[in-house]
Amino acid sequence: MQAFQFRDAGTVAQTNSTPAAAGGRIVVGENMKNHRNKLLATLALFGASLSHAEYQLNFQQPATSIAQDVYSLHMTLLWICLVIFVIVFGVMFYSIFKHRKSTGHKPADFHESVTVEVVWTVIPLLIVVAMAWQATKVVINQKNTKGADVTVKVTGYQWKWGYDYLDEGFGFHSKLATPQTQYENFGKDSQQVEKKNENYLLEVDNAMVVPVGKKVRLLLTANDVIHSWWVPAFSTKQDAIPGFIRDTWFKADRVGVYRGQCAELCGKDHGFMPIVVNVVSDEDYKKWVSEQKKKAAESADDPNKKWELADLMKRGEKVYQDNCAVCHKPDGKGMGAFPALDGSKIAKGDRSAHVGIVLAGKNAMPGWSKTLSDTEIAAVITYERNAWGNKTGDVVQPSDIKAARK
Amino acid sequence: MTTATHVTDHAHDHHDHPSGIMRWVTATNHKDIGTLYLWFAFIMFLSGGVMALCIRLELFQPGLQYFRPELFNQFTTLHGLVMVFGAIMPAFTGLANWMLPLMLGAPDMAFARMNNWSFWLLPPAAALLMISFVVPGGAAAAGWTLYAPLATQMGVGMDLTIFAIHIMGISSIMGAINIIVTILNMRAPGMTLMKMPMFAWTSLITAYLLIAVMPVLAGAVTMVLTDRHFGTNFFNAAGGGDPVLYQHIFWFFGHPEVYIMALPAFGVVSQVIPTFSRKPLFGYHSMVYATASIAILSFMVWAHHMFAVGMPVTAQLFFMYATALIAVPTGVKVFNWIATMWKGAMTFETPMLFAIGFVCLFTMGGFSGVVLSIAAVDIQLQDTYYVVAHFHYVLVAGALFSLFAAVYYWLPKWTGHMYPEGRGKVHFWWSMIAFNVTFFPMHFLGLAGMPRRIPDYATQFTEFNTMATVGAFAFGIAQVYFLFFVLLPTIKGGQKAPQRPWEGGQTLEWEVPSPAPFHTWEEPPARELVDKLSAEQKLH
Amino acid sequence: MSSSQTGYFVPQPSKWPLVGAVALFFIGLGAAFAVNQHSLGYWSIAVGAAILLYMLFGWFGDVIGESEGGRYGANVDLSFRWGMGWFIFSEVMFFGAFFGALFYLRAVSVPELGDMIHKMLWPDFNPVWPTAVAPNGTEPYSAMGPIGLPLINTILLLTSGLTLTVAHWGLVNNNRGQLKLFLLLTVALGFTFLGLQAYEYHHGWTEMNLTLASGVYGATFYLMTGFHGLHVMIGAIMLTVVLLRSVKGHFKPDHHFAFEAAAWYWHFVDVVWLILFVFVYWL
Numbered sequence A: 001m002q003a004f005q006f007r008d009a010g011t012v013a014q015t016n017s018t019p020a021a022a023g024g025r026i027v028v029g030e031n032m033k034n035h036r037n038k039l040l041a042t043l044a045l046f047g048a049s050l051s052h053a054e055y056q057l058n059f060q061q062p063a064t065s066i067a068q069d070v071y072s073l074h075m076t077l078l079w080i081c082l083v084i085f086v087i088v089f090g091v092m093f094y095s096i097f098k099h100r101k102s103t104g105h106k107p108a109d110f111h112e113s114v115t116v117e118v119v120w121t122v123i124p125l126l127i128v129v130a131m132a133w134q135a136t137k138v139v140i141n142q143k144n145t146k147g148a149d150v151t152v153k154v155t156g157y158q159w160k161w162g163y164d165y166l167d168e169g170f171g172f173h174s175k176l177a178t179p180q181t182q183y184e185n186f187g188k189d190s191q192q193v194e195k196k197n198e199n200y201l202l203e204v205d206n207a208m209v210v211p212v213g214k215k216v217r218l219l220l221t222a223n224d225v226i227h228s229w230w231v232p233a234f235s236t237k238q239d240a241i242p243g244f245i246r247d248t249w250f251k252a253d254r255v256g257v258y259r260g261q262c263a264e265l266c267g268k269d270h271g272f273m274p275i276v277v278n279v280v281s282d283e284d285y286k287k288w289v290s291e292q293k294k295k296a297a298e299s300a301d302d303p304n305k306k307w308e309l310a311d312l313m314k315r316g317e318k319v320y321q322d323n324c325a326v327c328h329k330p331d332g333k334g335m336g337a338f339p340a341l342d343g344s345k346i347a348k349g350d351r352s353a354h355v356g357i358v359l360a361g362k363n364a365m366p367g368w369s370k371t372l373s374d375t376e377i378a379a380v381i382t383y384e385r386n387a388w389g390n391k392t393g394d395v396v397q398p399s400d401i402k403a404a405r406k
Numbered sequence B: 001m002t003t004a005t006h007v008t009d010h011a012h013d014h015h016d017h018p019s020g021i022m023r024w025v026t027a028t029n030h031k032d033i034g035t036l037y038l039w040f041a042f043i044m045f046l047s048g049g050v051m052a053l054c055i056r057l058e059l060f061q062p063g064l065q066y067f068r069p070e071l072f073n074q075f076t077t078l079h080g081l082v083m084v085f086g087a088i089m090p091a092f093t094g095l096a097n098w099m100l101p102l103m104l105g106a107p108d109m110a111f112a113r114m115n116n117w118s119f120w121l122l123p124p125a126a127a128l129l130m131i132s133f134v135v136p137g138g139a140a141a142a143g144w145t146l147y148a149p150l151a152t153q154m155g156v157g158m159d160l161t162i163f164a165i166h167i168m169g170i171s172s173i174m175g176a177i178n179i180i181v182t183i184l185n186m187r188a189p190g191m192t193l194m195k196m197p198m199f200a201w202t203s204l205i206t207a208y209l210l211i212a213v214m215p216v217l218a219g220a221v222t223m224v225l226t227d228r229h230f231g232t233n234f235f236n237a238a239g240g241g242d243p244v245l246y247q248h249i250f251w252f253f254g255h256p257e258v259y260i261m262a263l264p265a266f267g268v269v270s271q272v273i274p275t276f277s278r279k280p281l282f283g284y285h286s287m288v289y290a291t292a293s294i295a296i297l298s299f300m301v302w303a304h305h306m307f308a309v310g311m312p313v314t315a316q317l318f319f320m321y322a323t324a325l326i327a328v329p330t331g332v333k334v335f336n337w338i339a340t341m342w343k344g345a346m347t348f349e350t351p352m353l354f355a356i357g358f359v360c361l362f363t364m365g366g367f368s369g370v371v372l373s374i375a376a377v378d379i380q381l382q383d384t385y386y387v388v389a390h391f392h393y394v395l396v397a398g399a400l401f402s403l404f405a406a407v408y409y410w411l412p413k414w415t416g417h418m419y420p421e422g423r424g425k426v427h428f429w430w431s432m433i434a435f436n437v438t439f440f441p442m443h444f445l446g447l448a449g450m451p452r453r454i455p456d457y458a459t460q461f462t463e464f465n466t467m468a469t470v471g472a473f474a475f476g477i478a479q480v481y482f483l484f485f486v487l488l489p490t491i492k493g494g495q496k497a498p499q500r501p502w503e504g505g506q507t508l509e510w511e512v513p514s515p516a517p518f519h520t521w522e523e524p525p526a527r528e529l530v531d532k533l534s535a536e537q538k539l540h
Numbered sequence C: 001m002s003s004s005q006t007g008y009f010v011p012q013p014s015k016w017p018l019v020g021a022v023a024l025f026f027i028g029l030g031a032a033f034a035v036n037q038h039s040l041g042y043w044s045i046a047v048g049a050a051i052l053l054y055m056l057f058g059w060f061g062d063v064i065g066e067s068e069g070g071r072y073g074a075n076v077d078l079s080f081r082w083g084m085g086w087f088i089f090s091e092v093m094f095f096g097a098f099f100g101a102l103f104y105l106r107a108v109s110v111p112e113l114g115d116m117i118h119k120m121l122w123p124d125f126n127p128v129w130p131t132a133v134a135p136n137g138t139e140p141y142s143a144m145g146p147i148g149l150p151l152i153n154t155i156l157l158l159t160s161g162l163t164l165t166v167a168h169w170g171l172v173n174n175n176r177g178q179l180k181l182f183l184l185l186t187v188a189l190g191f192t193f194l195g196l197q198a199y200e201y202h203h204g205w206t207e208m209n210l211t212l213a214s215g216v217y218g219a220t221f222y223l224m225t226g227f228h229g230l231h232v233m234i235g236a237i238m239l240t241v242v243l244l245r246s247v248k249g250h251f252k253p254d255h256h257f258a259f260e261a262a263a264w265y266w267h268f269v270d271v272v273w274l275i276l277f278v279f280v281y282w283l
């Protein structure tokens, strides 16, 4: 069994997690008490041994009690449906084989029977009510976000996630870590295609970190369009709606790395905004929190500082690559509907127009006034005005941005 | 009067019928218009299919190989829109056009000239959709559901889509009114509502759904339009609006919409199964009531598409129960079909094969629907490939298979030629197998956690995706085979079809010659004939 | 007519539907470009609208000719009634979408945006209806109260419903003078309504700072009253045509469905206004 569970045992070891938790590659869980699941496990094993490929046929292994409930609920539904299917189509195929003209069967004459009609209305009715009844308490439980130990505000951006630890007062962004060169294979032949990372498309630069066994409440919102925060192993999925706050919760039972993806179409890089949650022990969590706080304090900028061009360029390049390059491309050449900034009239022309569009956005271009600090905006604008072919020599200071915000 | 319909001796003053292209563009004849609808739908099916193949091609293996994500999203969006509004819906309207007057004993549709307009609005709408691929910014890429506020971000392509939807909406509403009035007002003497063929019933109820929800969709996209260009804030929280409002309005349309594509399919199957079982439809009355219940319930379940937006727990529960309830009347239909087959004298010509394939696979799609209706589980499955699997089971193996059943069933009446039976069977089995190879693995993908509407995926999803792509191409080839080896040869020639190609056919369309003459039932069928057929079908 | 013996009039092949389809193509295409400020768009709309007018004249001309030629038997008449009835039902559903939006915004979205947890995003938003300011705090605007113009408009429309009924009596009792006079009155009331509404819009836009962008209040106000106004316009045009036809001596006491259809439509527009008055202006 064990051998079939993971392809990436390596990751598991690194993160000190119990093996079962490795993100999303589990074929079949080990500690499912339910014997029904064993049947499925056998099936999966059978499938796997047939072709040496690794098939995952069912949900990822649950890592929260809700996920466990959902898993069992799903198995119950699956079995009910299977049984009905076998009975109903057993009857149909029996009829198809027995009552065919070619075997000389003569058509019967009946065409109505209130009794059977009532029977096959009432029985399904009872079955569906039973199904829904079973699910009711899970639904109520899913919606109960009271009594959380940790509250994190999660913001969906095109195309990354922001995590703000409200109780601790720090936050960070989390975006895809798989290099673009690994997934953009246009026109490459099979030799040129780069080897894909272990957790291809499911890895991020800064993972969300939470303590194990604690109820984590997420407050979800979005900056631009609707996104959806989904980690399958937690059975937690909640849309992040711009301008509104929605909440959901999870309580991870085991230490480990859990992976998920944005689950609501949110534009071109919808497929490229994964979620990684690092569930760690309480001490590790405390340690991580204090590190984050220290980092936050260090990187806080003095908004009144006067910057030199070179420093701004360095800072600006980073801001650019983190925020702007997805659309305008790392080399500033743009692509399709996303205009090139290299040589752009705005980036080489009027400064206030440039500041204006970055602050306020336009059409598909998001506004950055809420997302980036004065310093960051000053840096990125300075960068855009001096990078590539745009050698304007302009320096934009944070104070300029502050003034422009008014 | 059964067969004495001749173009020359009828009472009307249609002296000269335009020929050539003018016959089609000025048509007021329900058969010509039906034919136009059906061809249009088939062409749209092929175009939507080509987009599906582009989607599958990109998903053949991980990594982006052929299309940029923007373009991929356009394919997904237009595939959905073209299939739903361009292929399935017009195909059923076409069938209703062709068959309702024949089956009800009416000389034509109630509003023959408006009927032409309903059809001719479709090509311009389709043209707007297609043009949107080449405008700056490309076609709409917000999914066929066009969720705001993503839909407010797109370029001109989105506006073209919005106006295309308006035009298609006008077309659908006029088509629906025509169907309703034809059924209510133009039945032959003696044909009471409860003696109509099931297909007429499902068409009638579907038409009601259409006039109830198409205007709502028009309202929704109009709000998107004003949000995009006129500064309104319906779906923008900064102005007090709400993106979720869009979803409520859309799905108030959207859920009945899926039954708009399912009910006529039920109707077709309810004609085909009794014919090839040589036994009247079992439980006609409860079939009618079940259809009506499904239609009524369909207005009360829309938010099952929105379990993940974060509704209050009471709403979550209400929509869960209401949705699960739809399984009951649908079950009644499935059981009645099987009871119709039970102790019949079945033969398995191609229409029957497609009908049986429909019953099996539609039920599977229904079951995955029931799994999705359970809110707790849907949280895990919403926006995954499990949903994609669900709706292709009900739409492709459901609606589309029933359309194939209908085409094979009525081709002899339409063309006067028998289709090649062997080839029909090849088409069926090939489609059946390829369909399952394509869409069955998607259940696993969804359960394992693959989101839908993504152009690239994590490597553990590779095998099933590869399989689905291979299946999709095989399925596509089966349809090309159908076109070139079944459809066109049958239209061009082949074995002459008798007036009653099917021994068990008991409805009025089998009382006119094959091919059905240009004008039929100018004199309504004799009362005795209607009564005789009703008695044979055990209708009272 | 022999056709009335077999019962049902089936029109001859006609080019009008195709002409109409071409018109809508140009209008749709043009509108998509016009809303993006593309000047070609306006041209395309103009061409489309011209074709549409041509089609309307032609098509309705045919219909009127057929009707006056006695081609429409009782059965056709019944079809028209069913058809018009369900068409109005579809219009009801169109307004239903907007009323649904209004109720949802008032009952769900606005209160939610102002609740405790949303203070995190919109600290200063006061969730009352009509919202004086939108959550993003754009310039304040005032709401349109029910007293004054809206009330006058209500009275105008209600009266027009009455005059129309009187005109109908005139037609049924073959009192052509009464028919024409009261039809004229109805049409006049309709256009007065439109004039007042235009004035109200102007006033709202320029003096109350109430624009389409004035939060969801402005959006629902203008879209709902605007679509209603559009329907008043269509209804008034329909009645004008009916009036002109009456002047020409069309319609018989027992055969005048065109009149009735226009009247049904007018009453429908009336009812929508009453609901609007209650939920948009008053409550």
Ligand code: HEA
Pocket: A084, A088, A123, A124, A125, A127, A128, B145, B258, B259, B261, B262, B304, B305, B323, B324, B326, B327, B328, B330, B331, B332, B334, B362, B363, B364, B365, B366, B367, B368, B369, B370, B372, B373, B374, B378, B381, B382, B383, B387, B390, B391, B394, B395, B398, B399
């Ligand atoms: C023809 C179209 C069609 C039909 C008929 C259905 C039928 C059903 N659908 Fe489906 N559905 C779609 C088309 C359709 N659907 C589409 C297109 C989407 C996705 C839209 C999008 O997001 O893009 C969707 C999505 C969708 C969702 C949302 C998923 C998500 O996004 O998270 C849900 C959730 O409840 C759902 C449920 C159902 C149910 C309960 C039925 C029921 O009507 C099924 C009833 C039938 C049966 C159950 C089988 C027969 C019954 C028996 C044999 C009786 C015994 C059975 C029992 C006791 C269980 N559907």
Ligand code: HEA
Pocket: B045, B046, B047, B048, B049, B050, B052, B053, B055, B056, B076, B077, B079, B080, B081, B083, B084, B088, B142, B143, B144, B145, B388, B392, B395, B396, B400, B438, B452, B453, B454, B468, B472, B475, B476, B477, B479, B480
């Ligand atoms: C209404 C009916 C309908 C039909 C019939 C189909 C048919 C098919 N669909 Fe459909 N699909 C939808 C409705 C439909 N779909 C909807 C509503 C969505 C949701 C969209 C969204 O997310 O917004 C969707 C989404 C969807 C997706 C998910 C995309 C994503 O999430 O990114 C996929 C992926 O595999 C897919 C595949 C297919 C395939 C392979 C077929 C096949 O059955 C198609 C088979 C047909 C052919 C392959 C055509 C044959 C033609 C040729 C081979 C070329 C010949 C050419 C000439 C003769 C000129 N569809």
Ligand code: CUA
Pocket: A156, A157, A159, A226, A227, A228, A262, A263, A264, A265, A266, A267, A269, A270, A271, A273
């Ligand atoms: Cu963010 Cu999809």
Ligand SMILES: [Cu+2]
Pocket: B254, B255, B258, B301, B302, B304, B305
């Ligand atoms: Cu639905």
